[in-house]
Amino acid sequence: MHKKLFIPGPVEVRQDVLDKMATPMIGHRSKEASNLQRGISDKLRKVFHTKEEILLSTSSGTGLLEGAIRCSTVKRAAIFSVGAFGNRWHQIAEANNVPADLFEEEWGKGVDVDKIDKTLATGKYDVLCVTHNETSTGVMNPVEEIAEVLKKYPEVVWCVDTVSSMGGTKIEVDKLGMDICLTSTQKAIGLPPGMSICSFSEKAVERAKKVKFRGYYLDLLTLYNYIHKKDYQYPSTPSLSHMFALDYQLDRMLEEGLENRYKRHLDMAQYVREWAKKYFALYSDERYLSNTVTNLKNTRNIDIGELNKELGKRGFQISNGYGKLKGKAFRIAHMADFTLDDIKELLNNINDILRL
Template sequence: MTKKLYIPGPVEVNADVFAAMSKPMIGHRMPEYATLHASVTDQLQTLLNTKDPVFLSTSSAFGIMEGAVRNLVQKRCANFANGAFSTKWHDVTKRCGIKADLFSTEWGQPITAKMVDDALSSGDYDAMTMVHNETSTGVMSPLTEIAEVMKKHPYVSFIVDTVSSMSAVPIDFEALGLDVCLAGVQKAFGLPPGLAVCAVSRAALDKAKATPNRGYYFDFEEFEKNDLKHNTPSTPCISLIYGLDAQLKKMFVEGLENRYQRHADMAQATRNWLQQQGFGLFAAEGHRSVTLTSGTNDGNTDLEQLKKLAGEHGYAMDNGYGKIKNKTFRIPHMADMTMSDMEEYFSLLEELLPQVRS
């Protein structure tokens, strides 16, 4: 049975996206690909308000997350964590043989500007990593406030994962002073997985050139050389790039402000519904994601059974991640989803909840 996806990635993919992806194949060294590549990267620059390059990587976002630390850590990295994926970034950094320290807060809480400032004030670090929107918990950290304190630490590379927030909330690469801003396309972009995008500052590109042992596949210098020719270092996933081109065009037709508001409206509706059903909200007040909401189990609901029943009805449900699995459950509201999709899912869960509550 094909299930409609109500999980926080990969998300449900619309038919028009698959249609765009089914265009005839072209060679990645042909002029037709250069035209496609330029169209996509130009639109991504507009989306992120930057003139710096935005690279296309045939990989998951974690490929770029690894690449970023390999390119930009020359001394020591500060990894800030408040959930599973931000914590994993510390593990990835260490596995690359890079000196790094983990600064973590409780799951459900945001990374704060004070937390960043306190850690970086030691002078021990030349790079930091953080996840803007922690998908494991539904927490969105205050990126603008953190960017303000990062101005006090201009020699620390500012590396940010926006995997589940890019295109759903405004991210102004220039104004925030980011060095790396990365995302995968399987969440708010509404595409199948397999492609990552990554904006990189001029300062980061120059620093990378002097960093040893940065490898080949995710070498920023290789990306830049090829991007100048509207290309990639290695064979790209051309069908996904066709899909991304179509999705970006659709975003601009909708209007970015309208898109951001649609996501905010779905998020608020989801929070309201959860509380009406007797569930709590896991993320701290004022730091709740606009692309997914993590509900707290009321202690009387068998979320494993609810997930099974939803599956039998043709819906894929999420029942939490990692150490908070079944203590929480996540509801996505991103990409091409609309209020109608949310109401459909709420109706299903309202029908099933009496069967799984004690």
């Protein structure tokens, strides 16, 4: 039996969107491919609230994290992490010999904006890496506050991981001054995994030109130069199946209306939070709760694996705590094309199984 996925990616994908994944192939050097890919970038600019360039990469979000930090760092990157995916920036930097320092916050907390200010004031760093929505802890960092601080440091290229939030909450890339804002398809955008997306500001373009060894396949400047030379065709054969489905889904998203979409996500989040507070507790700082995934403290000491097994029999799946939080917390994702009714159905089933 198929299980409806209330996990923070891959998310449940609508059947009409899945069907677009089965579109017959076209040549990736055809005018048709150019039109498709140019159209996708135009639509994504609306979702990202940006006038800057949009790049598509046939890779997971991790691939673009790597491309972003490699092509931005001349001096040194400051990585502010609030969980597992924040730490990933640093693992990537280390694996590529990119100079970087990791500043870790306790899991469940948001980023310390004053510390960012003090750190950048040293003048040692020309890149700031931040996770907007930390999937491992259910924290959504205050990017508006970070944006304020960054006004003082125009030499800093800002790389933001919005993998599990873009499309589910308003992220005004240009207004906030994000240079590289990256996401992937299998979260709030509501597609299968296999493609990642980023915005790439003119400032980031100029910075990348100063970095000698940026790599090849994941290099943002290589992608940027190629799509401009070849009318939005990509240097390697992209996942055309994802292109077809993404194009279709972007039309759906814009038809729903982005503000309506954000509101729907917030409604679902608030409902889960209320339920969490009634029966369990919120794991993370209430000032920085994610609108797309809620991390619940396992205050009742339930067997989360057992709960998921019972849910599975009824056609639902949630997530255990991430990494060191396994057993101590569990996560309910409320993103992409779910509605409040889907959330209620899930929570009613949990209530029933746990006799709450």
